[in-house]
Amino acid sequence: MRQVVLPDGTAVSAVGQGTWYMGEGGRGARAEADALRLGIDLGMTLIDTAEMYAEGGAEEVVGQAIAGQRDRVFLVSKVYPHNASRSGVPAACERSLKRMGTDVIDLYLLHWRGGVPLAETVAAFETLRAGGKIRRWGVSNLDPADMRELLGVKDGAACAVNQVLYNPEHRGIEFDLLPWQAGKGIPVMAYSPVGQGGRLLKNPALAAVAKRHGATRAQIALAWGLRHPHVICIPKAADPAHVRENAAVADITLTPQDLAEIDAAFPPPKRATRLAML
Numbered sequence: 001m002r003q004v005v006l007p008d009g010t011a012v013s014a015v016g017q018g019t020w021y022m023g024e025g026g027r028g029a030r031a032e033a034d035a036l037r038l039g040i041d042l043g044m045t046l047i048d049t050a051e052m053y054a055e056g057g058a059e060e061v062v063g064q065a066i067a068g069q070r071d072r073v074f075l076v077s078k079v080y081p082h083n084a085s086r087s088g089v090p091a092a093c094e095r096s097l098k099r100m101g102t103d104v105i106d107l108y109l110l111h112w113r114g115g116v117p118l119a120e121t122v123a124a125f126e127t128l129r130a131g132g133k134i135r136r137w138g139v140s141n142l143d144p145a146d147m148r149e150l151l152g153v154k155d156g157a158a159c160a161v162n163q164v165l166y167n168p169e170h171r172g173i174e175f176d177l178l179p180w181q182a183g184k185g186i187p188v189m190a191y192s193p194v195g196q197g198g199r200l201l202k203n204p205a206l207a208a209v210a211k212r213h214g215a216t217r218a219q220i221a222l223a224w225g226l227r228h229p230h231v232i233c234i235p236k237a238a239d240p241a242h243v244r245e246n247a248a249v250a251d252i253t254l255t256p257q258d259l260a261e262i263d264a265a266f267p268p269p270k271r272a273t274r275l276a277m278l
């Protein structure tokens with residue numbers, strides 16, 4: 001599995017596993033945990049979750065998946081903006097740790113920007129880090145102006161990633177945020193990289209490229225995100241067939257012709273646009 005290097009030198013799998021909608025009863029927690037375990041075995045050792053997902057239910061599924069193999073996994077979770085205060089962050093973190101059955105989170109993210117000043121959230125993250133509860137912290141859904149502000153607050157430059165929506169249908173970050181973060185060595189963690197399995201995967205341009213590679217459209221969407229060395233993709237898959245497909249994408253390299261056809265179907269941004277988020 002290809003790796004992406006975080007600002008502190010830690011290498012993580014370029015394809016990780018999302019968990020939104022896990023723990024909600026869909027396929028059942030056991031099947032979801034099995035899917036995550038299969039993904040870990042196939043090298044997708046980064047797992048992304050959040051206290052928001054199923055209000056803790058997804059973290060419990062993650063806890064089942066990593067039981068007995070915590071050290072193989074790079075664990076990412078997120079705090080709600082309304083919990084992102086001095087006192088709220090450590091309390092939320094303790095609840096997340098308990099649900100996942102671990103004593104440390106590898107990367108703890110602010111899920112999106114809310115009313116708590118960034119400086120206060122960063123100070124709370126740094127206290128958690130000093131206390132060994134988290135190994136590093138980052139943010140999610142921050143636009144370029146937010147990121148500049150973040151890097152200006154005390155310890156803000158320790159931000160490890162910004163997790164944002166990125167797939168061929170939503171490529172506005174290529175105009176500003178992505179190159180800016182690349183310049184700072186802060187990876188982009190691309191969420192919804194296969195467009196939540198919806199309209200994106202019906203696109204004829206993706207289908208044509210997929211056919212040439214003997215791959216699926218989802219694999220082409222992922223390979224497209226991964227063409228940039230600073231991007232980590234975190235597809236969510238509870239279906240074991242999807243898990244296998246996603247783990248195999250690192251073997252696919254898109255050609256200039258492939259990229260041109262995808263550009264024709266999903267034109268790259270020509271100007272700054274508002275950061276898209278789900």
Ligand SMILES: NC(=O)c1ccc[n+]([C@@H]2O[C@H](COP(=O)([O-])OP(=O)(O)OC[C@H]3O[C@@H](n4cnc5c(N)ncnc54)[C@H](OP(=O)(O)O)[C@@H]3O)[C@@H](O)[C@H]2O)c1
Nearest residue numbers: 018019020191192193194195196197218235236237238239
């Ligand atoms: N920070 C944020 O605000 C934010 C927002 C959204 C998402 N996220 C994170 O990013 C993760 C991924 O985003 P997402 O869940 O929104 O969307 P996604 O990963 O783009 O899509 C997930 C959907 O696509 C299907 N799928 C996965 N692999 C597939 C494949 N190879 N072929 C066909 N279908 C496939 C899945 O089906 P099955 O489950 O049936 O396999 C599921 O229905 C989330 O789970 C979450 O961890 C973060």
